[in-house]
Every structure is written in C-alpha cells, then in structure tokens.
Amino acid sequence: MTDTLRLPAETSPSPVFDEASAQVVDALIVGAGPVGMFAAFQLGLQGVQAHLCDSLPQMGGQCIALYADKPIYDIPGIALCTGRELAAKLQGQIQPFHPVFHGQSQVAQMLPHGDGRWRVQLQAIDGARAQWLLSRIVLITAGVGAFVPKQLRLEGLETWLGSHVFYHPTLSDAWLNQVLAEQAAPRIVFNGGDDAAVEAVLAAAAHPALQAASLVLMHRRDQFNAPEAMLQNLEQLRASGGVQVVIGMPQTIDANSRLQGLGYVDAEGQDQQLACDQLWVYQGLSPKLGPLLDWNLALEKKQLQVATDTFQTSAVGIYAAGDIVSYPGKRKLILTGFYEATMAAMAAIEYLRGEKLLLEYTTTSKRLHARLGVSHPD
Numbered sequence: 241m242t243d244t245l246r247l248p249a250e251t252s253p254s255p256v257f258d259e260a261s262a263q264v265v266d267a268l269i270v271g272a273g274p275v276g277m278f279a280a281f282q283l284g285l286q287g288v289q290a291h292l293c294d295s296l297p298q299m300g301g302q303c304i305a306l307y308a309d310k311p312i313y314d315i316p317g318i319a320l321c322t323g324r325e326l327a328a329k330l331q332g333q334i335q336p337f338h339p340v341f342h343g344q345s346q347v348a349q350m351l352p353h354g355d356g357r358w359r360v361q362l363q364a365i366d367g368a369r370a371q372w373l374l375s376r377i378v379l380i381t382a383g384v385g386a387f388v389p390k391q392l393r394l395e396g397l398e399t400w401l402g403s404h405v406f407y408h409p410t411l412s413d414a415w416l417n418q419v420l421a422e423q424a425a426p427r428i429v430f431n432g433g434d435d436a437a438v439e440a441v442l443a444a445a446a447h448p449a450l451q452a453a454s455l456v457l458m459h460r461r462d463q464f465n466a467p468e469a470m471l472q473n474l475e476q477l478r479a480s481g482g483v484q485v486v487i488g489m490p491q492t493i494d495a496n497s498r499l500q501g502l503g504y505v506d507a508e509g510q511d512q513q514l515a516c517d518q519l520w521v522y523q524g525l526s527p528k529l530g531p532l533l534d535w536n537l538a539l540e541k542k543q544l545q546v547a548t549d550t551f552q553t554s555a556v557g558i559y560a561a562g563d564i565v566s567y568p569g570k571r572k573l574i575l576t577g578f579y580e581a582t583m584a585a586m587a588a589i590e591y592l593r594g595e596k597l598l599l600e601y602t603t604t605s606k607r608l609h610a611r612l613g614v615s616h617p618d
Contacts, residue, residue, distance in 0.1 A: 257359055257361075257372055258372070259374070261372065262359070262371075262372040262373060262374045263371065263372070263373050263374070264373075264374045265289075265291045265340075265373055265374070265375045265376075266288050266289065266290075266375070266376050266377065266592065267283050267288050267289070267290045267291065267375060267376065267377050267378075267379060267588065268290070268291045268292075268293065268358075268360055268373055268375040268377075268378050268379070269283075269290050269291065269292045269293070269378075269379045269380075269381055270293055270347055270378065270379070270380045270381065270382050271292075271293075271294060271301060271380065271381040271382035271383055271562070271564070272292040272293070272294035272296070272299040272300070272301060272341060272343075272381075273294075273299075273300060273301020273302055273303060273327075273381060273383050273562070274300075274301060274303055274326060274327065274330055274574055274577065274578070275301075275381040275383070275561050275562035275563075275574070275577035275578065275580070275581045276292055276294075276299075276301065276379075276381035276562070276581070277292070277299060277327075277330040277331060277333070277334055278330060278577075278578050278581045278582070279379050279381055279561060279581035279582075279584060279585050280292060280334045280337065280339045281330075281333055281334045281337070282581060282582050282585035282586065283337075283379075283585045283588070283589070284334060284336065284337025284339070284611065285337075285602070285608055285611060285612075286585070286586075286589045286597070287611060288589065288592070289337060289338060289339065289340070290337070290339045290340075290379075291339070291340045291341075291342065291373065291375070292339055292340070292341050292342065293341075293342040293343075293345045293346065293347065293362055294341075294342070294343060294344075294345070295344060295345070295346050296343065296344070296525075297343045297344050297408075297410060298327075298343065299327060299330075299331050299341060300323070300324070300327030300331075301327075301383055302323070302383055303323030303324065303326050303327045304323060304324060304327055305525050306323070307322075307323040308322065308323045308324040308435070309322050309323070309324060309435065309467050310322060310323060312326060312574075314573065314574070314575060315574065315575070316575065326574075336611065336612050336613045337611070342362055344364055345362045345363065345364055346362070346363060347360055347361065347362060347363075347532070347535075348361045348362070348363035348370065349361040350378065350535050350558075352555075353374060356376070356556075356557060357374050357375060357376050357557075358374070358375050358376075358377075358378050358557060358558065359372065359373075359374060360372065360373045360374075360375055360378065361373075376557065376592055377557050377558070377559065377588045377591065377592060378557065378558045378559070379558075379559045379560065379561065379581075379584055379585065379588060380532070380544065380553070380558065380559070380560040380561075380564055381560070381561050381562045381564065381577070381581065382532060382562070382564045383562055383563045383564060389407035389408055389521065389523065389524075389525060390523040390524050390525065391523075392431065392490065392521050392523055394490055394491070394492060394493050395492070395493075396493055396495065397493060399495070400493070400495065400498075400499050400519075403498075404495075404498060404499035404517065404518055404519065405499065405518075405519045405520075405521065406419075406518070406519070406520050406521070407521050408436065408521070408522060408525070409440075409520050411440075411443050411444060411447055411450075413449070416447070416449045416450070417449075419518065420449060420450075422498075423517055424452060425452035425453055425454070426453050426454070426517040426518045427453070427454040427456070427515050427516055427517045427518070428444065428450075428453055428454065428455055428456065428516075428517065428518040428519075428520060429456045429457075429458055429486075429502060429514065429516045429518070429519050429520070430444075430455070430456065430457045430458065430520050430522060431458050431459075431490060431519060431520070431521045431522065431523065432457075432459065432521065432522030432523050432524070433459035433460065433461070433463070433464050433465060434464070434465045434466065434522070434524060435465060435466040435467060435470060436522045436524070437457065437459070437464070437522035438457070438464050438466040438470045438471070438474055439466070439470060440520065440522055441455055441457045441474070441477075441483055442470060442473050442474065442477070445477055445482050445483055454484075454515075455482070455483045455484070456483070456484045456485075456486055456514065456516075457474075457483055457484070457485050457486070458485075458486045458487075458488060458490070458502075458504065458514070459485075459487065460487070460488065460489050461487060461507070462485065462487050462507075486504070486506075486514060487506060487507045488504035488505055488506045488507065488512060488514075489504055489505050490502050490503070490504050491503045491504055491505055491511070493519075494513070494516075498517070499516060499517060499518070499519065500515070500516070500517070501513055501514060501515050501516050502514045502516045502519065532564075535555075536555070537553045537554050537555055537558065538553065538554035540566055541566065543564060543565060543566035544560045544564050544565045544566070545565075545566065545567070546559070546560050546565045546566075546567060548567050548583075549583075549587075550583065550584070550587035551565065551580055551583050551584035551587060552584075552587060552591075556591075557588075557591060559584035559585075559587060559588050560580075560584065561577055561580035561581040561583075561584045562577040562580060562581070563577065565580065
C-alpha cells in the first residue's frame, strides 16, 4: 500500500498484458466498503480467498470517507456505532480468511480473457504502478464510485505533485523519511477544514520526525468540521505555537527549483504570501465512477443492472451489490447491501463450482467453524 492519495496520472501508459506475470485469483471485489467486506466474508466461508481493491488507502468505503465519526443506528444487533467502528468490526470479521487488499487502486481495464476468466488491470490512483490480475469472478461493490481527492486548482501545481504537493498523505515512517530527505525542517501547509485536515495536523505535531517542522493549517474560515476532542487539541496547539492557523484561500504558488511559498487571499480579501516547502491538501474526497463506465456492462442512470436472484450483471462471472446496483424496489441501505452481497457471493460460488451450494449455518457447521478458526461446540 502506498502512503498518499494523489491525482491520477492522465498520461501514464497502459501496460501490455502479460499472462505469465499476471496474478491468478479466484475472486476480485471492486470496492472495500462494508458491502465489499461482507462479500469477502461470505466468499471466505465457502473457502474462497478474496482480493479487494479500493481507491482509499484503507478498507471502509463511504463509512470512512463520508461519516467516519458519525453515528449509525440501523445495523442489526448494534444499537449505535460510528462508520469507523463498523468498518473495523467488518475488517476483523474477515481476517480468518486472509483477504488481500489493494489500496489506493482502481480498475483501469476489465476484459474477457477468453477462458471464462477476467483480465483486470489495477492502476494506482497516483499512476505510479499497475498490475494485472486474472480473476475467475469479479464482484463490484463500488458504492457511488471510487473516492478520489478533490483538486486544488492552482496554475503550475501539477508540476510539484508527488515531490512537494501531496493529496491526503498519511504519516508512515517510510513516507516521511522520503519527504524529509531533502529538508529536515520543512514549512508544511495543511490545506483543508474537515476532520481529515485537523487529524493530519495533530498527528504531524505529535510525530517525532516533524518536531522541527513548521506546521500551518490553512482554511477559508476559522471554523473546522471535526470532533470536539480534536478541536480542543488544535486550540491547545495554536495557543502554544505548535500549529499556526491561517485563514485564507490559496491562489498562486511561488516556486523555482522547488516549492517556496503560497499566495492566498485572506478573510478581508487582501492578497498575502506564506512561506511553504510542502503543501499537503485535505480538501475532501469525491466519488467518481471513472473507468467503470467503459466496462461494457448494462447501466441505467449510471447504476449497474443485475438479476435479483443471482445479482449477476449483464456479463457472465461479474456480480454486483450495494449502491452501485439498481433494480425495481431497490433501497439504498447498508442492510440491503449485506443481503445483496450474500446473494451475489453464493451465486458466484455456484458459478465457480458448477453445482448448487449446500446451505450451511455458522451455528452448527463444523466446516464453517474450521474456516472461521473457532472450536465446534459439543
């Protein structure tokens, strides 16, 4: 997994398919939100290891991207949990089956291989890498689309992507070592006003490798959309000088051989300058269907059409569940998505095996208990 979300490289060449180097898998799940994770659980119960890919660096989908710390009340048996908590519970539930996660990736191409399998090209969001999978089945649980960073539109900014400008970076030691190799005490501007931006600047202030760095949080107004505990920590850092808050909107960049500063308009509408060696952008994420529109699957109003007995799409071996699918009577609920994922996974298993699936219960089945790694009750 890489450490940043950056904009897709539009000019990156598409690698030629090489079957010898392609990774052969039984099942690829496109989208690692709650529905995708539950599909991986249902496949794992039947002995099929799933690969999951997602544009985000972690599993969780909309639960992480849109309402990580907001309450959810309609999960059966769970009176209240946040999106982050639900994602963590589902990720723990699938761990016995050892799913393989391809983070910060999206499907750039999906083509029939000619032998019933699907040739799938996974492309990194930042365009830095690509790989091919040969999958026997594909299960699309892409929700409302792949979450990609909202662009900060400044002339010349793209020149510095990946070297001085980063979208939604995470503070792994390996990534920080790379970033700090050029300058041990950079002037870092965090641009954004939601919980991702606040959380990032708090994490940076606490990170040993960034103690010498100058940290500035820039937002268009002096109000931040983040949990109260984060806001209290931010106020403490502002008071102590650990973090400077600048109210304004970026307008220009100042650079020669490297990034040196930002021009911005302050709250009074005046042009100002701010020293800046690194620009870390947290303007939020937006969902885009992207390449899915080019996969030659039946769509209606940008939603996949499926058969409701199998949740197979218009292509044999490709199934779908969750908000990405549409059919008469469809209800866009997480609970509905769990049902659809179960139906799709069971139909996919029957397709793989060429026979009807024996219905077993996790309460009594020794086979399922063994796969879950639990002892069978007497």
